[in-house]
Amino acid sequence: MSFTDSAAADVARNASVASRQLAILSNDARNEALTALHQALDKNRASILAANAKDVELATRAAEDGSLSHSVLKRLDLSRPGKYDDMLEGILSVRDLEDPVGKLTMRTLLDEGLTLERVSCPIGVLLIIFEARPEVIANIAALAIKSGNAAILKGGKESNESFAAIANVVSEAISGSQVPVPSIQLVKTRDVVSSLLAQDSFIDLVIPRGSNDLVRYVKENTKIPVLGHADGLCSAYINSDAKASTAVKVVVDSKTDYPAACNALETLLVHESLLDSVLPEVAKGLLEKGVSLRCDQASKDALTKVVPAEKVAQVSLATDADYNTEFLDLVLAIKTVSSTEAAIAHVNAHSSGHTDIIITESREDATRYMNSIDSAGVYWNASSRFADGMRYGFGTEVGISTNKIHSRGPVGLEGLTIYKYLIRGDGHTAGDYHDGPGGRKYLHQKLSVDN
């Protein structure tokens, strides 16, 4: 076993032991640790920002010589107006959320004196791998503590100095609380990611926070379940009866409100009957916002007729690959379809299962679409940009999942819990329940879950 393998095993084992202690702390005790964390990060603002400035300086040089993207640089900078305060405020909002642990979700009387209960509990140990954003440390530490999970955090090399500074403050803040210190471990060793991903006997869930490439790398290199989505290939279908004004509003917002987000629109399907009516209006709104349109032949022909000369260059012919591409930019693929069924078939074949839209005035078509599309979110006459934990009212968001099990769509604190079954008896034995003479029968009587 290499040094990093053995270091990773130690970290994971310590997290596992701590997670058992953390799991039985009261909500008050967990909240007190969050209050302490908030105070410590507030008190040490100057030193953390000084450390962050060093990261930003190195990253600025890297961005200048082209070895780092400007968006990473932007995400790294904790001194941007409001960012540090938002991070602090986030800890308190998480603290003030309803306790996700210990919720009774089922209660059954199996027999006289024999009761079955299902109660929510923490998952155990989370591994969070993130890239540039240093505020993720505070964010995830708060979510983990609130949900009673231990967390191992591994940051990217760009945020090295910020990470070390915040790590010290977090450890010190927690050490004064009832939360065991190894509940939140910040791993500074380099090249340790693959060793951590191999710790499937101690780590229960991996949450990658960063680029699609990071998410894909994690999914391909671990047996541990992964919460996250590798792609956000969202689509909108404009049905034959769609109102032009609704189509324009929804499509333009979905594409242009924040094109780099995973919930931004990437593919537009348009019913063939709308090529000369609704499509030109939608295209006008998109072109004005600077969006390039990659069209199939039919939609390109229709648009070429009506697009003003100075914007013709923004309209081009799509390749097959464009319908499988998450542009994350002001680019949109457009395809003509002959029916709702054709749209459903396209989306279920090409969508990444994140969020897909239908624009229609028909409740019947909307319902069929919403039932048929196999995605975490299916929206009727509303922007894909609503796919977000804050907007859903979850208070906070761990990430957005395109998994088909456990959690789907925006994941709040509930996604960091599972449940256990508790039975209370009085010496009850299973052998007493049988069809023969003298055998007992199960009552299976549903009981209220309100305490």
Next chain:
Amino acid sequence: MSFTDSAAADVARNASVASRQLAILSNDARNEALTALHQALDKNRASILAANAKDVELATRAAEDGSLSHSVLKRLDLSRPGKYDDMLEGILSVRDLEDPVGKLTMRTLLDEGLTLERVSCPIGVLLIIFEARPEVIANIAALAIKSGNAAILKGGKESNESFAAIANVVSEAISGSQVPVPSIQLVKTRDVVSSLLAQDSFIDLVIPRGSNDLVRYVKENTKIPVLGHADGLCSAYINSDAKASTAVKVVVDSKTDYPAACNALETLLVHESLLDSVLPEVAKGLLEKGVSLRCDQASKDALTKVVPAEKVAQVSLATDADYNTEFLDLVLAIKTVSSTEAAIAHVNAHSSGHTDIIITESREDATRYMNSIDSAGVYWNASSRFADGMRYGFGTEVGISTNKIHSRGPVGLEGLTIYKYLIRGDGHTAGDYHDGPGGRKYLHQKLSVDN
């Protein structure tokens, strides 16, 4: 791509397409297919039993020359009294369960005219890999259809003839219903398992039904989430204040009611103060049932003093490995502990997270134990044998999960569903919601989920 790889890809792709059609069928349409399945299996009883007899004949010879275990032979035989009728009856019980699809579990008014709903839906495509039991085909086909999931079934070579006969009947029965035929595919190709396990873009969940070795093989050879447990290392802890009569009843039933089951007891922890009082009584009950006891030094010394001469051979010294062994036989490892905390530490380190018991008269100790033990089931004064979907009142059981995400413990139909988020709006755009002048605010008003 090899022939089996390409065949597996075809099967998985067809299942995926069928799953989308199946997902939108009404509960009535799914139930009609189950009625048809029941009738067809009833009508073709003679030919299926004839095919099964061929399997049994081959297996009997294999059992005689020692190349097959007698328990596999027993599980293979569909002609055992009541077995075929139980299989038929099971289809109707699944049919009559509450529809697990389309359940509204959350509804939020985001803003005027903008509503968010969370609705249960099928997972998609299930892969079920099983060994000898041919009735699993009918069982799983019924569960899959009821929950709106497509299923790919792959059986073991011992049940080849039964499998082919049942497969024909299932396909024919379904072809007369609205359920698309590729919703249930029975794969007869040999050596196709690893190719199927590679189809993670089409298959959403693998359910291995069979030996621990099978479950472990599947878990180690796929990126698809696996529902199942590789081990059932259940324990019981007898606390210092335990009543002897309760301890005897619970421990003897847990160990001897069905020793080959995953929910059978494998490890007994006993408080040191009970070595000369409660332990001898419990040991007496176990020894009478023919259980061999593998004891640590302290418990062996205590028992040697009191065990009758003719049973002394059943008491031996345990090795470390015995505390990590799922015996699945009339063997029990016994260990002396000095406190509840020591018992908790032992269980969290050695248990497989299936089901663990505390025997105590103290509500306080029981509560601490139930909170601290990280297992799917934690029982107070009740037998581990209650860990079962039928006994929990789920009507049927897909399997028992020791996973920490999605489903834990006995898994019923609910475990074969996930949810999607539906938003209904009227041209709502996310850009309208902001803190600036004229910005809209989210209402996030919880609405009732009762229709």
